[in-house]
Every structure is written in C-alpha cells, then in structure tokens.
Amino acid sequence: MEEMNDEIQALAARIDQSNELLTRVLAEVAKTPATHAIFVDAGYLYAAAGRLVAGTEDRRAFDLDAEGLIEAFIDRARTIFADSRLLRVYWYDGARRRMHTAEQQHIAELPDVKVRLGNLNASNQQKGVDSLIRTDLESLARHRAISDAVLLGGDEDLVSAVEAAQGYGARVHLWGVEAPESGNQAEPLLWEVDSQRTFELEFFKPYVARRTIGANGGAGVPRPTREDVRFVGAQVAAKWRADRGHESLAELIPGRPYLPGSVDQDLLVEAEALLQYSLRGQADLRRSLRDGFWGYVQSLY
Numbered sequence: 001m002e003e004m005n006d007e008i009q010a011l012a013a014r015i016d017q018s019n020e021l022l023t024r025v026l027a028e029v030a031k032t033p034a035t036h037a038i039f040v041d042a043g044y045l046y047a048a049a050g051r052l053v054a055g056t057e058d059r060r061a062f063d064l065d066a067e068g069l070i071e072a073f074i075d076r077a078r079t080i081f082a083d084s085r086l087l088r089v090y091w092y093d094g095a096r097r098r099m100h101t102a103e104q105q106h107i108a109e110l111p112d113v114k115v116r117l118g119n120l121n122a123s124n125q126q127k128g129v130d131s132l133i134r135t136d137l138e139s140l141a142r143h144r145a146i147s148d149a150v151l152l153g154g155d156e157d158l159v160s161a162v163e164a165a166q167g168y169g170a171r172v173h174l175w176g177v178e179a180p181e182s183g184n185q186a187e188p189l190l191w192e193v194d195s196q197r198t199f200e201l202e203f204f205k206p207y208v209a210r211r212t213i214g215a216n217g218g219a220g221v222p223r224p225t226r227e228d229v230r231f232v233g234a235q236v237a238a239k240w241r242a243d244r245g246h247e248s249l250a251e252l253i254p255g256r257p258y259l260p261g262s263v264d265q266d267l268l269v270e271a272e273a274l275l276q277y278s279l280r281g282q283a284d285l286r287r288s289l290r291d292g293f294w295g296y297v298q299s300l301y
Contacts, residue, residue, distance in 0.1 A: 041153035042093035048177035053208035134161035141168035156186035209280035233292025
C-alpha cells in the first residue's frame with residue numbers, strides 16, 4: 001500500500017511539473033505578437049483591376065501604380081489586424097526565364113516586399129505561381145511565422161495553399177477585386193477561406209489609369225520632372241501643416257514610409273491640382289511625391 005502511495009505521489013509530481021511547463025509555454029505564446037503577411041497574385045490583380053477601372057485585362061493598355069496599391073493594402077491590413085505586425089508583402093508575378101522586368105525590380109526594392117517570379121509561356125500565361133504561393137504559405141504557417149495570411153487572388157488552384165496554411169493553425173483571409181460582371185474568384189476558394197473582403201472601384205481608381213493620348217492634360221502639358229513633383233509634395237505637406245495643424249502631420253510618422261490610403265489619395269489630388277498634370281499610374285512620380293511629403297515632415301521632427 002505504501003509503495004502504491006509513493007507511485008501516486010510521484011505521478012502527481014510529474015503532472016504538476018507538466019502543468020507548470022505548459023503554463024510557462026502558454027505565457028510565452030501570449031507574449032508573442034500576432035503577425036500577418038500579404039500574398040498578392042499580381043496576375044490576378046492586374047487582370048481584375050484593369051478590367052474594373054480601364055475596361056481591359058491587357059497590361060499594355062493601362063498603367064498600374066503597384067507601389068501605391070501595396071501601400072494601400074498594407075494600410076488596410078494594419079486597420080483590420082490592429083494588434084498584429086506585418087511580416088512582409090509577397091508579390092507573385094510571371095517573367096520570361098524568371099528574369100525581373102524593370103517594374104518588377106522596382107517592386108522588389110520596396111521595403112517589406114518580396115517578389116517571387118514564376119515563368120511566362122508563349123501566350124503570356126503565368127506558370128508556377130500557385131506552387132510558389134503554396135510553398136510560402138505552408139512554410140510560414142508551419143514555422144508559426146504568421147498567424148494570419150491575406151491572400152489576394154482568385155484561382156481555384158490556390159485552395160491547396162489555403163488548406164496547407166490552415167492545417168498549421170493560420171487563418172487565411174481572401175481579398176478580391178470587384179467584378180463588373182461575373183465573379184473573378186473560384187467558388188471552392190471562397191468556401192475554404194476564413195474570411196472574404198472585396199475592394200470596389202473607388203479603391204482602385206487612384207492607382208489604375210488607361211493609357212490614352214492626352215490623358216495628362218493634353219499634348220501641350222509637359223511631364224514634370226521628379227524634382228518638380230518632389231517639391232510639390234513638400235508644398236502640400238506645408239499647406240497641411242498650416243491648415244490642419246502640426247499634430248496632424250505628427251500622427252502620420254509612426255506609419256512611415258507608408259501613408260494611410262485616404263491621406264495618400266488626398267495628397268495625390270492636391271498635387272495634381274498644383275501640377276495641372278495627372279499622376280495616375282505613374283509610379284516613379286508618385287514615389288517622388290511621397291518622398292517630398294516625407295522630406296518636409298522629417299525636417300520638422
């Protein structure tokens with residue numbers, strides 16, 4: 001009987017030890033900040049946004065401000081996942097022989113952005129992009145690097161990527177582009193994800209512009225230099241300081257180098273009015289505009 005009591009006491013001690021260890025582990029998990037990442041199928045984004053705003057899926061027929069859209073997506077995710085930090089944005093696109101185009105290289109140089117390239121076939125169709133998305137989603141979820149994954153895409157082949165990430169405990173949120181006619185996301189994908197969100201025409205208008213003759217104020221209006229646009233960005237920041245107050249600019253600093261979507265659109269509209277020139281779809285000039293704005297703000301603090 002005494003021997004049995006000793007065994008019971010030893011077992012109870014081991015249970016207490018296990019409970020103590022579990023409590024410490026749970027405490028460490030509770031202190032670990034939630035992390036999210038954004039996965040963008042660029043082929044889907046260009047086709048859907050081009051169709052919505054410019055009426056065509058042909059990339060040669062419109063300009064898309066990828067940098068501006070990435071910042072807008074980051075800003076929206078920051079609002080939705082208020083208690084989470086961004087790991088990075090993954091940008092998946094196709095390129096012949098997987099060699100970066102100038103635009104893809106520019107995107108790859110953006111902070112917090114990782115470009116992954118699949119192949120383009122003779123018909124300009126992406127090959128291998130879905131498998132890249134699955135590999136990254138599964139790996140990050142398996143290593144507990146993310147708690148939430150934002151997936152911007154529509155292909156049914158992405159279902160396996162969603163299932164893989166969810167199998168390791170990550171939540172997957174599907175973002176999409178409004179479809180002017182029928183849907184542009186596969187139903188099995190919609191069924192599988194944890195949440196869905198659709199961005200409408202007004203969201204994309206500042207970032208997509210059809211390439212047409214005279215779209216920038218007519219043939220008589222020359223394209224401004226980057227320095228001209230940078231100066232205007234500083235002008236707008238100075239005007240906002242006078243009109244809105246010193247504190248309104250200070251509130252933007254924690255998000256640098258990103259601007260909230262509504263603020264970025266206000267900056268764009270006011271700059272275009274000063275320049276008498278459209279900056280829609282012109283990533284290099286939009287970047288110079290933001291550089292000028294932040295340069296002025298930085299000089300104040």
